[in-house]
Amino acid sequence: MTPPEHPDPVVHDWAPVPLPATDFDPLPHRLLHEEPVARVRLPHGEGHAWLVTRYEDVKQIASDPRLSRALTVGRPITSMTPHTLAPPGGVGRADPPDHTRLRKLIAPTFGRRRMAALRAHTERTADALALRTLGSGPPADLAETFVGPLCATVTAELLGVPAADLDRVQEWRAGVLSHETTAAAGESVKKEIAGYFADLARHRTDHPGDDLISELAAARAAGALSTPELVSMAVMLTLNGLDAVRNIVSTMVYVLLVHPDQTARLRADPARLPRAVDELLRYIPQRGGVGMPRVATADIEVGGVTVREGEAVYVFYPAANRDPAVYTDPDRLDLDRDEAPHLAFGHGAHYCAGAQLARLEAEVMLATLLARFPRLAPAVEPERIVWRTGTVNRGPETLPVTW
Numbered sequence: 096m097t098p099p100e101h102p103d104p105v106v107h108d109w110a111p112v113p114l115p116a117t118d119f120d121p122l123p124h125r126l127l128h129e130e131p132v133a134r135v136r137l138p139h140g141e142g143h144a145w146l147v148t149r150y151e152d153v154k155q156i157a158s159d160p161r162l163s164r165a166l167t168v169g170r171p172i173t174s175m176t177p178h179t180l181a182p183p184g185g186v187g188r189a190d191p192p193d194h195t196r197l198r199k200l201i202a203p204t205f206g207r208r209r210m211a212a213l214r215a216h217t218e219r220t221a222d223a224l225a226l227r228t229l230g231s232g233p234p235a236d237l238a239e240t241f242v243g244p245l246c247a248t249v250t251a252e253l254l255g256v257p258a259a260d261l262d263r264v265q266e267w268r269a270g271v272l273s274h275e276t277t278a279a280a281g282e283s284v285k286k287e288i289a290g291y292f293a294d295l296a297r298h299r300t301d302h303p304g305d306d307l308i309s310e311l312a313a314a315r316a317a318g319a320l321s322t323p324e325l326v327s328m329a330v331m332l333t334l335n336g337l338d339a340v341r342n343i344v345s346t347m348v349y350v351l352l353v354h355p356d357q358t359a360r361l362r363a364d365p366a367r368l369p370r371a372v373d374e375l376l377r378y379i380p381q382r383g384g385v386g387m388p389r390v391a392t393a394d395i396e397v398g399g400v401t402v403r404e405g406e407a408v409y410v411f412y413p414a415a416n417r418d419p420a421v422y423t424d425p426d427r428l429d430l431d432r433d434e435a436p437h438l439a440f441g442h443g444a445h446y447c448a449g450a451q452l453a454r455l456e457a458e459v460m461l462a463t464l465l466a467r468f469p470r471l472a473p474a475v476e477p478e479r480i481v482w483r484t485g486t487v488n489r490g491p492e493t494l495p496v497t498w
């Protein structure tokens with residue numbers, strides 16, 4: 096029998112699977128090695144999209160201006176969640192010139208100078224939380240007593256979210272960032288958050304403080320951005336500040352605890368910490384499933400495949416961070432690794448706006464723990480640590496430690 100002239104292309108079904116610790120999602124790992132530009136169908140939305148996993152291909156797609164985020168708005172592109180996480184109007188889903196304008200508005204807040212100024216204050220907060228934890232244990236749940244509160248304090252102060260509102264914001268965060276939240280529930284939570292930040296910005300227009308929401312409120316009053324843009328910016332920054340850093344830094348602590356030899360060397364020479372943080376960022380697959388797609392505005396060649404105009408493309412940064420063409424023995428943690436820069440914060444125009452902040456928080460938290468807890472160890476067998484499932488950002492539910 097002769098094969099059909101146009102056989103149906105292979106489409107891989109990819110649903111997020113519950114994964115403990117730093118276990119890598121098997122499908123993208125296999126595709127990285129066997130089919131680096133592949134068609135995938137995710138649990139929600141329609142049709143299929145391309146998934147790009149190799150380091151150089153991911154960089155190419157993430158920096159090509161012919162791939163649009165704005166064109167994803169209103170399209171039922173196959174996706175990991177039933178509702179889109181980033182609201183239209185946000186930086187994540189804008190193209191130039193809107194994207195450039197929005198990034199410029201927040202650049203000073205997250206720039207190197209502001210971050211340097213924030214370091215001493217973050218160190219003091221971390222030290223106070225460490226002392227409080229020491230006073231209350233052992234054992235202690237470090238995610239609850241140390242990492243989570245530090246992220247919440249820094250985010251609340253930088254953005255200007257009143258500390259009294261943080262619990263409410265944390266509840267919304269859990270609702271929005273779950274793979275299990277239905278489309279209707281997701282939309283209703285997002286409406287509530289939007290209302291909250293719109294009110295807060297209105298208040299800050301009349302009573303400005305030294306914080307980002309006050310700056311954005313002033314920019315809106317001057318006509319530099321709209322209310323929906325302001326709201327989605329505030330939501331995105333708050334959710335990232337509270338959730339992404341809490342999860343990845345808790346996972347970093349776990350990884351250090353289960354690699355005692357490498358951690359002992361780091362403890363002996365803390366100057367190596369910035370490089371170690373980068374290796375942890377490379378090594379930890381921080382996302383459950385994949386993030387936001389892009390839509391091709393022209394036919395684009397990538398990794399020997401032609402992505403046609405109008406097709407959706409995902410890049411998977413955690414896979415690029417394990418590319419054997421770029422990293423020696425990529426699935427191994429090596430805190431002394433000095434190879435290509437990782438892509439954990441993305442690449443190109445949409446490179447993470449909070450990367451300096453996340454790095455700063457991670458460095459300060461790990462340095463404080465190494466200095467204050469010379470005998471830090473897991474309080475339970477590491478296999479018994481419970482990991483979040485069905486969430487966008489992976490991380491431990493709790494991090495029980497002793498000292």
Ligand code: HEM
Nearest residue numbers: 186187332335336339340343439440441445447448449453
């Ligand atoms: C370690 C923690 C974090 C990781 C691993 C991380 C990673 C990422 C990644 C992979 C992207 C997407 C790149 C793309 O769309 O191609 C991103 C975008 C973004 N992140 Fe982060 N992030 C972290 C923490 C933060 C923090 C603390 C903030 C701010 C408070 C933040 C704010 C943003 C914003 C605003 C964007 C959208 C940028 C744009 O589309 O132009 N992130 N981040």
